[in-house]
Amino acid sequence: MTYNKRKTVESSLITASAILTTSTGSRCSIGEILTHFGVEEQILKRVLTTALEKGGDYADLYFEHTFNHAVSLRDGEVNSTFSGIDFGVGVRVLSGDQTGFAYVENTGPEDMLNAARTAARIATSSIKSPVKDFGLKIPAKNHYLIRQSWEDISIRQRIPFVQKLNDRIFSMDSRVNKVMVSLSDASSHILFVNSEGVMYYDFRPMVSLTATCIMQENGVFENGRAARSYRSGFEFLTDAVVEEIAREAVDETSIMFRAIKPKGGEMPVVLGAGGSGIFLHEAIGHAFEADFNRKGTSIFSDKLHQKICSECINVVDDGTIPFNRGAVNLDDEGAEGQKTYLVREGILTSYMHDRISARHYLVPPTGNGRRESFRNIPIPRMRATYMENGNASEADIIASVKKGVFVNSFTNGEVQIGAGDFTFFVKSGYLIEKGRLTTPIRDVNIIGNGPKALADMTMVASNYKMDDGTWTCGKDGQSAPVTCGMPSALIGKLTVGGLN
């Protein structure tokens, strides 16, 4: 979808001439957006009115048109590609805490009305809520204003960067045996309207560049991976990012030849700056999502406004970091993307809310209502979750540990919300012996209990770093792009997987 980037199309409808900023900062009108999705304001009002005909107290329509592209390199050549188009609208009705939802893959009036009638069945009240006139909501700031949209870039322009990344990895180490590179991008056009009269349009770009490296040494194969992902346009592809990913992929792979499995058991764990933010995501992040707390199933359900860890700890979930993979201008319910303090000076200050939970707790929404696509309902999701700097230095933290591990490269994690038990898988790290990093370690799972681990975090460094990898969070069958980060920190005791 390409808009005329200079021209504003006039329309007889009140909102149709309202000026919007497109992906690249040029202007278009809401009339163009409505036309693109094949709808008019009167139809939208009719669908919302139908959605509320059984007594629902709120309804929204979430239109999406997404274009995906990917090119892949194997065996030294860019030899496969994928493109996809996804289009549709989700109709949601709320009746108190209850949700009715249906979606269709076209925007013909009858199909949308049928979906609205299905979703409407969640309610059984004679009181009918009105549908207000639409007013266009413009986000306070566009956090992903790009220069070149992927929709304007041909596959021919993408290929050289993929090839360059492959060639650079091979040039860095003679042990490189195979390289796989994937460049994927997405451009999503979102139109949202609800029965309270909120209408917004958002353009959401995304790009991910991933390299997997296989090395061979004395007949032994090892693998490593590196990736970067942003809400960015074609300008993301630079020699610098290629160099960064190539170096990391080679380093991640080569260290594996020297790494050992440590002796397992309870020990101090020093989390390195950056990707260790997966600890926050798993250990506490999910348990702070308000749906779990509203239902009473989170281990933090009774802990709001209580001290849960050291005063030196501040944890944030932020949708406003420019070009961050987890950034949202407006969430998928129309709430402003924002920076939310979850833990401030050791106090649990806020959960992450969607519309239902915000109403339940009588607080403003935090902009965490996100959905994978028009096929899903919004639920509380993290965005960019990180810990702010403390006062210690990483060197001091490592020096304080007689025997433990330092971890800084991860693949995945998981949590049990009610029990609070979390895990993250360490691809590589180091033993700490007498305050010094010694032997590299590999392939160990680390497990702990969220509240206990957070309370046991005693030192936080001042070297905060965001990890801009391809983090994807799964919850209730929905995937969401997120990021995580933190400064180096010490946890007094976690259980490290290993040998006996």
Place this chain on the structure above:
Amino acid sequence: MLSDEHKKLARWAMEYGLKQGCQAARVTLYAGSDTEFEVRNHQLDRLQQSSENQLAFHAFVDGRFGSFSTNRLEKHELEKFIGNAVDAVRFLAVDSDRKLPDPSFYYQGGIDLLELFDPAFSTIHPDRKLAIAHAAAAEVLGKDPRVLSVQSNWNDGCSFNYIISSNGFEGENAVSYYSLSVSVSVKGSGDARPESFWYDQSLTFDELIREGIGSIALERTLSKIGQQKVASGQYTMLVDNINSARLLSPLLSAISGSSLQQNNSFLLGRKGQQVLSDKVILIDEPHEPHAFGSRLFDNEGVATQKRSVFSKGVLETYFLDTYHASKMQMPQTIGNPSRLVLNPGSRSCEDMTASMERGILVTGFNGGNCNSSSGDFSFGIEGFLIENGQRTRPVTEMNMTGNILTLWNALTEVGNDPRRNSSFLIPSLLFDKVDFSGL
């Protein structure tokens, strides 16, 4: 159900692609619908209904390949979509191993239909589905004062696929599914709120187990109260039949063409060798009627067949689709397994537990991973400490660590209890001397 119009559209798309410059093409048309009711405690919390269509176009152009998908099925949009697809493929490098399967590999008929679609699918009234979800939740509500939350989910749906290829394949399949699950959260010791679940799923409505799901979920959840870790050490390990397939996944990944061809597999070059315990007899059995995972052909149209994967621990096959077989210059098999059956033993999980002197019964995994190059793994687990044949305490916050080939060589017994409601029929598994990390 896919209509003749759907099939005509798929054929038209394939022929349009050929006219645009493809030397070969394959089109897959998918249609499906899904219904879900979620009951929380006494109330319907969410209802969701959907139906969708998708067309996937696989283009082979001048020795180059690309795949494309869209849910915009109007012809004028498809024309532009396919035209752009063919143009895009032309920018790629030539890869002569990208090609349609040889027609001799295609499913040619001759096997009885697999009866994967419930003829009664459209006759089950939504009110009945919702009543079943409520009844499952009611098995828990009011039964124990420690219960904090009960969630019951009903889900049913159907999917239809039609595949047509330019070198002669045409086939379709239809599958229906039903599932009922209950999750329970209870007040545990301290701040902990243990949760667990139980479920059943089936291809037909009549086969779905609808009673007892909530009760079992409650029993499983209450049994977790008081979980704690125990001392690190080597233990005998029994993995129940809900979780045993997790230990098979790294092996399956290691014998897939995509891993092997990229030298990213710890089973590279091991075909024909004994790599696992001789108790491992694993067969791909795709033609069992009325069973999850059964199918007559794969996504390329290649006919499935009964195939030995591991015979007494000897690796007997790789899973190679057309591309990877050609790339590796090896005989083509099939891209991925359909319905895996591990030859069962004679004892149940309970019987094996009763004969354990000291060990850990694993009833859940919590994260972890397995290195695809080396087979080194580390998984978080929960379960029970077994002493003198009895569950003496629930355990959690522990890791099991080792090498997946070493682990499968330490397999001492296979149970007799695979769950029928899965495409992987893997019974409970008993292993000797597994490294656990805890206290």
